[in-house]
Amino acid sequence: MATSGAIRDRLIELTEPLLAQLGYELVDIEWASAARSGVLRMYIDHPAGHSGHIGIEDCEKVSREVSALLDVEDPIPGAYSLEVSSPGFDRVLRIPAHFSRFIGSKVRVELNMARDGRRRYTGTLTAVHPDGIEIEFEQQMVTVPFADIGKARLVA
DSSP states (O other), rough: OOOOOHHHHHHHHHHHHHHHHOOOOEEEEEEOOOOSSEEEEEEEEEETTSSOOOOOHHHHHHHHHHHHHHHHOOOSSSSSEEEEEEOOTOOOOOEEEHHHHHTTTTEEEEEEEEEEEEEEEEEEEEEETTTEEEETTTTEEEEEGGEEEEEEEEOO
């Protein structure tokens, strides 16, 4: 049986190109399996440079297209529900392009492993480099490699 992480990775691989064709950006995917069925949550947004908010029509369109794709590819064992929504104010930052889009914003970064006794940093995202990010945290600059980031999101 595939692990939850492997299913999530496969879902990202399958859906990201489809969403790009439809004119959307995949922000994040959450896969929660349960005994009888699971829940697949997709968070979508317009690509950088596009104005406007994600509306119900956008979510319905993506839901129809993703459902059709998943029916053909069948990457999820068993029954599941698909939920599509906007990323909200506490948007997840998952890939370098997400971080680049929000330079100057307040972020919360959780590391995979503690560094100098700390796993979480909340501060201003000041720069994005090919291998990581810089955050102004408690009046100091902290560099965090992408490989060390477990979770990152905007702070409202």
